[in-house]
Amino acid sequence: MATAVHPAAAVPATAAPAPPRPPPVRAALGHVPQLHAALLKSGELTASPKSFHSLLEAAAHGASPAQLSYAVRLFRLGPRPPLSVPCYNVLMRAFLRAGHLEDALHLFVEMLDAASIWPDQHTVACALKLCSRIVSLDAGRGVQAYAVKRGLMVDRFVLSSLIHMYASCGDVAAARLLFDAVEEKGVFMWNAIIAGYFRNGDWKEVVQLFKGMLEVGAPFDEVTLVSVATACGRTCDSNLGKWIGGYVEEKVMLGNRNLVTALVDMYAKCGELGKARSLFDGMQSRDVVAWSAMISGYTQADQCQEALALFSEMQVAEVEPNDVTMVSVLSACAVLGALETGKWMHSHIRKKCLPLTVVLGTTLVDFYAKCGCIDSAVEAFESMPVKNSWTWTALIKGMASNGRGREALELFSSMCKASIEPTDVTFIGVLMACSHSGLVEEGRQHFDSMTQDYGIQPRIEHYGCVVDLLGRAGLIDEAYQFIRAMPIEPNTVIWRALLSSCAVQKNVEVGEEAFKKIISLDRSHSGDYTLLSNIYASVGRWKDAAMIRKEMKDMGIQKTPGCSLIELDGVVFEFFAEDSDHPQLREIYEKVEEMIGKIKVAGYVPNTADARLDVDECEKEVSVSHHSEKLAIAFGLMKLRPGATIRLSKNLRVCTDCHSATKLISKVYNREIVVRDRNRFHHFKDGSCSCNDYW
DNA sequence: GTAGGGTTAG
Incomplete structure (x- = not known):
């Protein structure tokens, strides 16, 4: 292998001694031109590839666009020694860092084309990072083929980058195959594979992997903990979540804002609102994500007043809410039926020009519908640039619960025409529409079509809607037969639907039957006793009515306070x-x-x-x-x-x-x-x- | 020479 000879070594011993020169140093940012000038003047720039490399690196390392273009000019225009692979690598890394993905790609292609340049493991790692960024599995596979051909697959940087590439391009299985084959896995590889499952929303696997890490004593860092803590929240794994929380406190990692935010989110999702709040209150600085995490924690725990109160505090703290924050506060308004507050949120969204994402738009539609303002819901729906099945479903359900069954069904057919695939929840909306508007025949048809045309297996909620539909339309016997023919075990919700239909229809016989079934499953619900008692009363059986009420009283069953x-x-x-x-x-x-x-x-x-x-x-x-x-x-x-x-x-x-x-x-x-x-x-x-x- | 993270809807 050829060894680079420093030009100084080639100077004849007889010549005058060269003035002492400082060793090639990595110049501080901003001193690049001075260093450049010095190297030019001494002739070292062209004579010493090592010096040129250092200068290039010093220039490329700078964060500003000016410094990057300085590096590019140095690289392209010279004067300089012949280009080496490390020089290409320096520039490619700089392009990636600056987000100039096209330039990085062109440089890589140029390397592949250059006769005397053989991309090495550094280049490959860089190229793989590029493929991850542009989310191109094909390109990534091509780079992998090159790495295999050149025998670079033993390099741990190449392997980590490859795992990361597959994971971030959505092929977690391929990432996992590579990952499992590596014997000595470092933090990078673990984090790459965990991030892959994380991105896919496979929270369980994230938790499993981490448990495996603890078993084998694998190294992890704060980034690992962020992902795992988040996954614990999503899977309600409060044991592991608390372990992480304790670890973070013990190791004094509480200064890491992302990590603490993840813990706040985790505690809130595991139902430990108090713990979440005390962590949140103890944070040194809270950004919009931290506030949003705490607010959504309250909303999801059905503590909507607290969510809105915290939003006010956020405004006092002068942290600007983003679209995600607005989703949580609008959901809170929807739950509370707080129309004025929600309207204020809507105008705030407009004023601040927050992006009307599908999620935010859907939340707005749902909010207006849940406040009984169906026309505003339609307006919000129409103003959305992009809608998905959640959006359509929100409006269909809104129409249904506001008693506009016909319009809900029309929407459903428009949705199908727009080639938006309905989901199981969409059908709940459709069946609710039929049930609330007494559209029995349509309901039956949609229920059958759901399985036959869309391959959606009915859940207990769907059966509940049909029972409701039939029962309220007076078809009590058919409803009862329908329940008996259900392939899944009816729960109290199903029997309750039948019981309340019996109350509307004054059907004592089936009502008693439904009541018995409910009592055998859950005898604590005051409403059931009230309904049966009302049925008796409605047909003049006062004694029975009184008996049921006495029974309820004797059993100490409390009415749910209205x-x-x-x-x-x-x-x-x-x-x-x-x-x-x-x-x-x-x-x-x-x-x-x-x-x-x-x-x-x-x-x-x-x-x-x-x-x-x-x-x-x-x-x-x-x-x-x-x-x-x-x-x-x-x-x-x-x-x-x-x-x-x-x-x-x-x-x-x-x-x-x-x-x-x-x-x-x-x-x-x-x-x-x-x-x-x-x-x-x-x-x-x-x-x-x-x-x-x-x- | 490596990567990477936290908040959102029916």
């Missing part, structure tokens, strides 16, 4: 039945009395079937009048500007008494009232409801 939410000036107020917490309770009760008095004149007769059990008969009327909805409506009448729509959302289904009362209130007070219950919307106007009393 809760209604109403938003006023961006603040969400919560009302519970017999609420005793509100500062203006007296005025609210007076307003309720006024309301009841006025609607009685219009024909309202209290229905005490849903009254509390622990009061005597004459108090029941008062008890019913203090249902959370009536308190919230009274509050709305007191506080909202005249004529404004009263919107509330509640945790249970609307009871019969509140339903008939609200219809009359809408007429007597000439107000639109929109109530979202746990299943659907009721738009009350002029004494009638959009559900046509079918709910």
Whole structure:
């Protein structure tokens, strides 16, 4: 092998001694031109390939575009010694670092074409990185073929880069084959393979791999922990998650913001909101991702008020929210039915020109639909540049729950025409549409078509929709037979759907049967007893009705407290039945009395079937009048500007008494009232409801 | 001479 001879060594001994020169140093950034000039002047630049390489590297290492172009001129124009492979490598790395992928690619091709240049393991590692960046499996395979031909597959940098290339181009299986074949795996390889599974959302495999690492004592670093902690959150593996949390605290890694954010996310997803929050509060600096992680933690844990409160704090801290943050806060608004707050979020999105991504747009559609503003939902839907099956599904479900079944079905057929593949959830929306609008035949057809035309196996939720569809349409026996023929074991949701249909249809026999089934699975749900009792009462079997209520009382089954939410000036107020917490309770009760008095004149007769059990008969009327909805409506009448729509959302289904009362209130007070219950919307106007009393 | 990470919807 030829050895590069330093020109100084070739100088005859008799010649005058050369002045002492500093050894080729890597110049500090910014001193490149001076170094360049010095080397030119001494003649070393062209005489010493090593010096040229150092200068090139010094120039290429700089971060600025000016320095990179300096390096390119040095490389292309010279004066310089003949180019070596390391020089090419230096420039290629610089192109990659600067994100000039095309230039890097051209340089690589140039190397392959040059007669005297043989790309080495450094080049190959670089080229593979390039393939990962441009996500080109084909190019990556080509580079691998070259590496094999040149016997470079023993180099651990080449192997790591190759594993990374396959993993980031989506071929995790190929990455895994290579990975498994390597005996001595370093952190790079472990992180590359973990990142591959991470990218594919294969959280379980990420966790498995890490457990394997711990077993064999493989090395890991903070980046490994970020991926694994995130995966623990997604798989709810709180044991491993806590182990990582403890490790991070012990090893004093809490200064790593990404890692702590991953832990915040992990704790929140494992249900440890308190732990997540204390980590979050202890962070030295919180960027938008950290805030978003904590906010989404609250939203996903159904602590929506906390999510919105934290968003306010984020604004006080002057951290600009991004599209991801807005997704979480809008979902929170959707859950709370906080229309005004959500509208503010929407205008904020517009004002800040945040990108209307598919996810954000879908969240907006869902938000408006869940607030009963179906027209705004349609507007948001139409404004989206890109929609996917989630977007269509959100609107279909929104239409369905707002009682616009026909339109939901039309949307579904437009969706199919647009070649957007429906999913299992889409069909839940379609079946809900049929069920809420009494479209029995269409429902049957869609249910069959789902399996036959789309190969989607019905889940228990789909069966539930069909039971609901048949039962509410009065086809109780068919619904019952349908349940008996189900290939999967019916759960309480299925039997409950049947029971509530029986309550609507006053069917004692099947109702008793459904009740028995429910009790055998879960006897703790107060609503079931109420429904059966109501069925008895509706056919005049008062003794049986009373017996069921006594049974419930004896067993100590508590009614789930009814809760209604109403938003006023961006603040969400919560009302519970017999609420005793509100500062203006007296005025609210007076307003309720006024309301009841006025609607009685219009024909309202209290229905005490849903009254509390622990009061005597004459108090029941008062008890019913203090249902959370009536308190919230009274509050709305007191506080909202005249004529404004009263919107509330509640945790249970609307009871019969509140339903008939609200219809009359809408007429007597000439107000639109929109109530979202746990299943659907009721738009009350002029004494009638959009559900046509079918709910 | 190597790579890499955290937040989002029906």
